Every structure is written in C-alpha cells, then in structure tokens.
Amino acid sequence: MIDEFAKDNLHGRLRRDREALLWKLDGLSEYDARRPLTATGTNLLGLVKHVANVEARYFGEVFGRPSPERLSRWQDSDGSDQWATEDETRDQIIGFYRRTWEHSDATINELPLDAPGHVPWWPEPYTDTNLFAVMVHVLGESIRHAGHADILREGLDGRTGLRAEHEKGIDEEARAAHCARIEQAARSAAPIKAQRSSHMT
16 A cells, blocks of 8 residues: 555656646747756756656666657767757657656556666666666656756746746846845855854964
8 A cells, every 4th residue: 555655656746847847948939948058058958858868768678668769869978868959849859758758657557666677877786676766766857857947947037836827927026125135144144154264263
C-alpha cells in the first residue's frame, strides 16, 4: 500500500512540474524562448529539450524500454542537448517532450517501484538501481530545471507562478517597493558584518 502511495505521489508531482516547465514558454517570442539568459547560455527552450532527453533516457533505456524516438546526443561537451538549433522548432521540442511523457508514464504505470534498472552513466556501485530511485532522480532534475525556468522567465517579463491560473496581475509599484526594502536591508547589514569581522581580528 505504501508503495502505491509513494508511486502516485511522485508521479503526480512529476506531472505537475512538467506542465509548469512548459508554461514558462507561453507567450514568449522565438528569440526570448531561445536566447542565452545566463553566462553559460541557459535558455528556456533548451531547458525543456534537456528535461525531455533526461526523461526519455531514464524511463527508457534504463529499464530496457528505449524511446521510440531518435534521441539527440546527450551531455556533449558543447551542451547541445540544452539549447535549440536553428532548425529545431518550438513545436518539435514541445511535441517530443509530450510524447516522452507518454512513454515515461507507460514505464511508471507498468513497473513496480522495485523494478530493476541499470544506469550505465552513473558511477559504481550505483549503476544497478530501481524504479523508485529513478523516479526520485528524474523528479529532482525536473524540479531543479523548473526552478531555473522560474527565474529566467521572471527576468524576462516579470511573470511568476506554477501555472497561468496562479498568476495575479503584476503590481509594479508594490514590487519596486518590496525590492527597495530588501536592498535597504542588504546595504544596512553589510556594515554590521564588516564591523563584527574587524572586532574578531
């Protein structure tokens, strides 16, 4: 009974975070969905492509159920699984992600939590694992990258939240006042820390 509860809980959270990640692309221009937004080139469409590849491999080949799709090269030194090339459309990447969900969900639904899996790219002695460990790992990856997407989208146009229905109108004045309070607290704390440090030397 606890196994089914754990499985349903993990699976439900994974479904929620998949949708949250895709929502971060809504309403963005092609340029904003693809452009590098950090010093390392992180971008929103690239996050979706990467997470789709993660799911496809972990819920596919790890359990001897390879994805029916041709997968892009993964974790290359150029990070090519984390950005969209000129000839990859947004619809193609989103479509691949959604089809991957179906394949992943079939693996999750059909196998018990203790079903054995093999992850050849994990270090020994962790290469032999099970569905429970893989679900936790993939959920962690999905949450991590959904968090990246939260920050990137907020930086682009100020939109926040898990889904559109959770978002309220942006009160720019309230946000500015809130940030000003935080800035003031940071500036006030800096001299206090410097003063404490000088007393300790």
